[in-house]
Amino acid sequence: MPRTRGPSARTISPLLLERFGWHHERVIRAARPTDADALADVCLRTALSGEDATGRLTDDRLWADLFALPYLELEPDLCWVVELGGSVVGYLVGTADTAAYAESFRDRWLPRLDGRYPLDRRTDPLEDQLVRELHDPERDLLPELVGYPAHLHVDLLAPARSRGWGRALLATFFSAVRDRGVPGVHLAVAPDNHRAMAFYSYLGLRELPTVRGTYLVATSDLL
Numbered sequence: 001m002p003r004t005r006g007p008s009a010r011t012i013s014p015l016l017l018e019r020f021g022w023h024h025e026r027v028i029r030a031a032r033p034t035d036a037d038a039l040a041d042v043c044l045r046t047a048l049s050g051e052d053a054t055g056r057l058t059d060d061r062l063w064a065d066l067f068a069l070p071y072l073e074l075e076p077d078l079c080w081v082v083e084l085g086g087s088v089v090g091y092l093v094g095t096a097d098t099a100a101y102a103e104s105f106r107d108r109w110l111p112r113l114d115g116r117y118p119l120d121r122r123t124d125p126l127e128d129q130l131v132r133e134l135h136d137p138e139r140d141l142l143p144e145l146v147g148y149p150a151h152l153h154v155d156l157l158a159p160a161r162s163r164g165w166g167r168a169l170l171a172t173f174f175s176a177v178r179d180r181g182v183p184g185v186h187l188a189v190a191p192d193n194h195r196a197m198a199f200y201s202y203l204g205l206r207e208l209p210t211v212r213g214t215y216l217v218a219t220s221d222l223l
């Protein structure tokens with residue numbers, strides 16, 4: 001698969017180069033099954049609106065089992081990582097068809113978790129909400145989103161932000177779903193994630209109110 005060149009070397013700070021031991025290679029590449037642990041790590045370290053969520057839940061793995069790893073398993077052709085100097089520092093995972101994804105999630109992904117997250121009432125409201133979401137893969141099948149059947153999650157570790165990788169990952173995803181004839185994309189953002197909201201809004205995604213809160217949407221020719 002061809003490698004996508006990222007921002008020019010001049011835009012990468014010396015600190016970043018040192019931190020990731022960068023040696024000329026800076027790529028967006030297709031994610032591989034062997035990236036699973038790296039994806040889970042990035043997911044956990046960015047899960048609280050970009051901040052590290054380590055220790056926030058009783059089981060750190062829940063974040064990735066909900067927001068990252070099922071995509072790698074069910075939609076491997078729509079998952080990419082940013083790799084700098086041999087380390088995965090970010091990813092985008094998504095699906096072109098949220099309804100089909102929900103069905104695969106219920107039929108193929110949930111059984112693999114082997115009862116790790118039972119649907120008992122939990123004392124922590126955030127954990128309770130996430131476990132309920134895990135057991136309700138059809139939650140995003142809303143009439144308002146029918147014209148935007150694709151969705152995605154994108155996360156970069158802090159040192160890799162503001163270098164153009166977020167835009168490049170989104171452009172890669174939009175191009176891929178456009179090639180599949182998909183008319184639009186939606187995504188959910190935590191209401192307190194103001195930086196991400198500003199990023200999406202800058203790129204031209206717009207807010208769409210639904211019965212389940214506000215989503216961001218765009219036609220697939222946006223990027």
Ligand SMILES: CC(C)(COP(=O)(O)OP(=O)(O)OC[C@H]1O[C@@H](n2cnc3c(N)ncnc32)[C@H](O)[C@@H]1OP(=O)(O)O)[C@@H](O)C(=O)NCCC(=O)NCCS
Binds near residue numbers: 049
């Ligand atoms: C949100 C995120 C994906 C954005 O990616 P990024 O690599 O930092 O953003 P980019 O450098 O690609 O920015 C692209 C453009 O958006 C602009 N932009 C980025 N963040 C912005 C902000 N907060 N406000 C206004 N503009 C912003 C940039 O200036 C850039 O403009 P340009 O292309 O004209 O130069 C990344 O910061 C991230 O992973 N954050 C933590 C995890 C997270 O919140 N994920 C989203 C969950 S919904």
